[in-house]
Amino acid sequence: MHIAVCLSRLPDPNTVEVDPLTGAVDASRMLYILNPADAAALERALQLRAPEDRVTALTVGPAEADSILRDALAVGADDVLRVWEEGRTSTRPAVTALLLATALRTTELPDMLLCGTRSLATGSGKVPALIAEYLDWPVVTDIVDFTLQGSMVRFLRRLAKGARSEGEVMLPAVLAVEAGAAALRYAGLPDLMKAKRAAIPVQDLSELGLSPVDLNFPAPTAQATMPPYRRPREIFVPEASLPPHERVLQVMSAGIAQKSGRIVSGSPEQAADQIIAFLADRGFVDRAG
Amino acid sequence: MAPHVLVIAEVEQDRLMPATLECLAEARDMVSGRDGTVQVVLPGFGVTALAETLAEHGADRVTVVEHAALERFSADGWLQALEPVLRDVRPALILAPDSGYGRAWLPRLSARWRMPLVTNCSRAKVIEDGYPEAYRFSHDGRLHERLIWARGVRVGFMMAPDVRGVPAPKRGRQAVIEMVRPMLDPATFRDRTLRTLPPDPRTVDLVDAERIVSGGLGVGSADGMNLLRTLAETLGATLGGTRVAADRGWLPSDRFIGTTGKIVAPKLYIAFGVSGAGQHLAGIGGSQVVIAVNTDGTAPMLKMADLGVVGDLHAIVPILLKKLEALAQGSAAPAALADAVPERELAVAGR
Numbered sequence: 001m002h003i004a005v006c007l008s009r010l011p012d013p014n015t016v017e018v019d020p021l022t023g024a025v026d027a028s029r030m031l032y033i034l035n036p037a038d039a040a041a042l043e044r045a046l047q048l049r050a051p052e053d054r055v056t057a058l059t060v061g062p063a064e065a066d067s068i069l070r071d072a073l074a075v076g077a078d079d080v081l082r083v084w085e086e087g088r089t090s091t092r093p094a095v096t097a098l099l100l101a102t103a104l105r106t107t108e109l110p111d112m113l114l115c116g117t118r119s120l121a122t123g124s125g126k127v128p129a130l131i132a133e134y135l136d137w138p139v140v141t142d143i144v145d146f147t148l149q150g151s152m153v154r155f156l157r158r159l160a161k162g163a164r165s166e167g168e169v170m171l172p173a174v175l176a177v178e179a180g181a182a183a184l185r186y187a188g189l190p191d192l193m194k195a196k197r198a199a200i201p202v203q204d205l206s207e208l209g210l211s212p213v214d215l216n217f218p219a220p221t222a223q224a225t226m227p228p229y230r231r232p233r234e235i236f237v238p239e240a241s242l243p244p245h246e247r248v249l250q251v252m253s254a255g256i257a258q259k260s261g262r263i264v265s266g267s268p269e270q271a272a273d274q275i276i277a278f279l280a281d282r283g284f285v286d287r288a289g
Numbered sequence: 290m291a292p293h294v295l296v297i298a299e300v301e302q303d304r305l306m307p308a309t310l311e312c313l314a315e316a317r318d319m320v321s322g323r324d325g326t327v328q329v330v331l332p333g334f335g336v337t338a339l340a341e342t343l344a345e346h347g348a349d350r351v352t353v354v355e356h357a358a359l360e361r362f363s364a365d366g367w368l369q370a371l372e373p374v375l376r377d378v379r380p381a382l383i384l385a386p387d388s389g390y391g392r393a394w395l396p397r398l399s400a401r402w403r404m405p406l407v408t409n410c411s412r413a414k415v416i417e418d419g420y421p422e423a424y425r426f427s428h429d430g431r432l433h434e435r436l437i438w439a440r441g442v443r444v445g446f447m448m449a450p451d452v453r454g455v456p457a458p459k460r461g462r463q464a465v466i467e468m469v470r471p472m473l474d475p476a477t478f479r480d481r482t483l484r485t486l487p488p489d490p491r492t493v494d495l496v497d498a499e500r501i502v503s504g505g506l507g508v509g510s511a512d513g514m515n516l517l518r519t520l521a522e523t524l525g526a527t528l529g530g531t532r533v534a535a536d537r538g539w540l541p542s543d544r545f546i547g548t549t550g551k552i553v554a555p556k557l558y559i560a561f562g563v564s565g566a567g568q569h570l571a572g573i574g575g576s577q578v579v580i581a582v583n584t585d586g587t588a589p590m591l592k593m594a595d596l597g598v599v600g601d602l603h604a605i606v607p608i609l610l611k612k613l614e615a616l617a618q619g620s621a622a623p624a625a626l627a628d629a630v631p632e633r634e635l636a637v638a639g640r
């Protein structure tokens with residue numbers, strides 16, 4: 001089996017500093033890392049690889065991105081490939097996805113493509129589905145765990161509010177995993193030294209059979225960055241028309257109305273029975289008998 | 290321009306996801322004062338009853354896309370079922386929750402339609418007479434981006450959940466409800482969901498917990514808190530507490546409730562040894578049913594409870610635990626089996 005993994009090199013969010021006045025980001029302070037969800041994808045690929053299998057790591061990026069491909073070689077990737085158009089300064093998700101899909105098509109289509117479900121840079125989370133669209137493959141996002149079952153993959157997907165769902169997808173497929181799906185192994189020093197000297201193959205647009213116009217996607221007419229801003233949620237404020245002492249009382253109780261509930265006392269045994277009867281009454285536990 | 294805004298609804302376990310209602314509120318704001326309309330597309334199976342809730346939260350029209358194959362999510366299925374529907378509707382703008390489901394099929398549609406799709410949005414708007422505008426988070430929330438498109442461009446916005454909150458519904462508000470029954474062959478879906486697993490109460494975020502057992506300073510010690518943890522597990526509840534209890538190290542710091550901690554909204558909230566200070570109460574206002582146990586009959590927490598018990602938690606909790614465990618064992622045995630158990634054993638089990 002041939003497993004491809006998409007990696008991206010991006011600034012550690014902890015080093016992204018935004019000027020509170022201008023919204024400008026100070027690029028000189030940024031330190032670059034491998035996207036954590038991509039690292040998890042790479043680890044899962046390496047774990048999955050049988051002796052006869054092959055793992056290829058790909059990235060879209062300038063020459064600086066070679067570093068993450070070298071790291072991938074050091075931990076055990078068999079092949080690497082970097083895709084880039086010289087002179088480009090950035091890519092949008094659609095461009096990244098098109099370049100990756102085209103690179104896979106022109107070199108060799110894998111049996112499975114693993115990637116991180118979301119990056120810590122743009123964080124669009126669209127790249128996996130877009131690659132799937134360009135390859136006409138199925139895609140599964142937000143995967144926390146999966147196992148291979150013949151020509152299918154059984155997966156566990158994270159849903160909102162702590163729930164998860166279980167499902168299956170036919171191979172070949174794009175599997176987008178969460179950062180928590182695995183912790184990337186460490187490379188040994190000899191492997192790191194060897195990877196340092198490895199030649200990194202690069203493909204540009206012409207080798208992919210693409211022209212710059214293929215990378216034109218509808219773009220916004222204006223774009224700006226600014227410091228993060230939390231949208232206010234509605235919170236409690238005391239009723240302005242009330243006399244001061246009532247307002248103080250409201251603030252003290254955080255605006256939460258007192259309930260005219262039942263107050264009971266008695267022996268601990270009776271208290272426990274009261275609580276259970278109440279819980280059963282409200283349907284939180286099944287009644288005895 | 291009278292914009293026609295379309296919202297894609299998400300349903301999980303027969304319930305509308307709150308993120309859908311947040312999108313609906315955002316869509317309502319977009320059309321207000323512009324004479325526009327809000328249409329919701331609701332894919333699923335046996336979900337028509339939810340259209341009423343959508344109407345109360347601001348939908349003018351609800352298009353139920355119903356098919357047995359849409360009972361559980363499939364990216365292939367959603368694309369097959371919804372692409373034709375959306376093409377017919379020709380919305381000016383599309384809003385959907387930014388969820389794993391949405392991110393599996395909407396980007397594919399956006400590629401087919403060459404439609405800009407903005408994910409992780411904190412706000413979506415239409416400025417002046419028709420310029421779509423979005424604010425979105427990037428760099429793990431360290432940066433905010435603002436994007437504006439040319440007038441009249443159809444843009445898809447995927448809204449980050451839990452940002453704006455769900456406003457109160459307008460009871461009795463009506464919408465036009467229509468049914469679409471697409472022709473689908475589930476054998477052609479390459480991905481499918483087999484079942485949904487509910488959250489694990491032991492690890493779920495307090496904010497999302499359905500039941501909470503909460504301990505205050507009255508719990509007395511880390512051991513006391515551990516006893517409450519056992520009680521929580523027996524009730525299928527999540528353990529939380531007051532800030533003071535967390536400060537003592539009895540609870541992790543992401544497990545206290547109040548103005549400086551988590552704001553919770555469980556169906557059941559049981560407080561043991563919690564006095565009910567304003568800073569704590571501010572975090573529990575969304576609780577539906579509240580039980581409080583306190584030795585002090587004048588504690589404010591008792592006044593906030595549907596059932597207030599004046600008593601010592603150290604005496605009550607162990608008895609409560611025993612009784613609940615006995616109950617659970619009793620109800621776990623099927624009735625037919627219980628009938629077959631010899632009388633002698635029944636007497637033991639019933640004790």
Ligand SMILES: Cc1cc2nc3c(=O)[nH]c(=O)nc-3n(C[C@H](O)[C@H](O)[C@H](O)COP(=O)(O)OP(=O)(O)OC[C@H]3O[C@@H](n4cnc5c(N)ncnc54)[C@H](O)[C@@H]3O)c2cc1C
Nearest residue numbers: 505506507531532547548549550562563564568569584602
């Ligand atoms: C700026 C600020 C922010 C704060 N933010 C928060 C916050 O976010 N969340 C928060 O919780 N607090 C917060 N606090 C602290 C808050 O003011 C209270 O001090 C705190 O909530 C009280 O915690 P408690 O109920 O556990 O303790 P106490 O107030 O000491 O209450 C203990 C209760 O246990 C009862 N008790 C004792 N023994 C027993 C027994 N054996 N059986 C039954 N009952 C018993 C007592 O009668 C008493 O009512 C904040 C305070 C400040 C100043």
